[in-house]
């Protein structure tokens with residue numbers, strides 16, 4: 001005997017690009033959007049009953065639709081909430097929408113003079129009105145789960161956000177000593193080493209509750225959600241500053257910390273984000289320790305390791321294996 005214990009489905013990685021025109025001053029966002037749905041859909045698996053299926057293909061146009069109509073499109077958190085809220089309130093039998101948005105990093109190109117940009121200081125650089133460049137593979141990540149099962153007449157949304165694929169490296173200011181020495185230990189303790197990682201950060205806000213309007217339960221207006229200080233609103237999920245503060249805290253601690261280990265630096269990063277952002281209840285990092293191995297060049301008659309390994313100048317970056325250091329830091 002067997003039974004269906006969990007089911008969710010949807011369309012993954014729908015690519016959406018949107019321009020918002022403020023006269024000649026354009027804003028652009030590019031998102032990869034994934035939405036997975038749960039609800040009263042089990043018969044589609046167990047009885048081949050497609051009458052309960054919102055086709056994943058429709059999911060593509062639902063995303064384009066909200067990208068077109070949402071006044072919140074430039075904020076990935078609000079866009080994700082708008083999309084999730086719209087879906088669970090439109091389809092009565094869909095109880096939960098799990099929305100993931102990855103925002104690619106398009107930044108304004110700076111140019112000399114002020115022909116096509118905001119007025120800058122004479123001879124200085126100005127931001128261009130409508131020209132952008134991709135600033136690496138880094139992504140801003142948002143995960144929103146909108147759930148209408150938890151409480152009667154209320155949608156509960158959990159919101160987390162963060163960063164992925166932010167590659168950083170420092171060439172000193174990092175050591176790793178005093179670790180366990182036994183018959184398996186080959187690593188040499190060092191007071192000075194390269195520290196490089198690809199930052200994967202997730203911070204989680206307090207849950208938000210969105211009251212369903214009494215008369216028309218099927219038609220939740222997103223405006224209910226964004227009303228500042230609304231019921232259940234306890235933090236700064238709407239505050240665009242959170243992302244920039246969390247990013248700055250992460251890279252500043254990385255750069256300035258005299259690191260005793262990836263673990264110790266990670267904890268300091270998380271502590272600073274919690275301290276600086278009242279609406280965040282939890283921070284999680286996953287940091288691969290990307291190894292750079294000093295090269296022994298004796299084979300070709302060159303000394304690269306004197307007076308010690310820490311003074312090496314030529315290194316071989318290693319793709320795999322890497323250490324993987326992860327932790328969650330929570331508000332007390």
Ligand SMILES: O=c1[nH]c(=O)c2[nH]c(=O)[nH]c2[nH]1
Nearest residue numbers: 176187260261262263289323
């Ligand atoms: O910062 C580090 N933490 C570790 O747990 C570890 N293990 C290792 O081999 N190198 C390092 N570096």
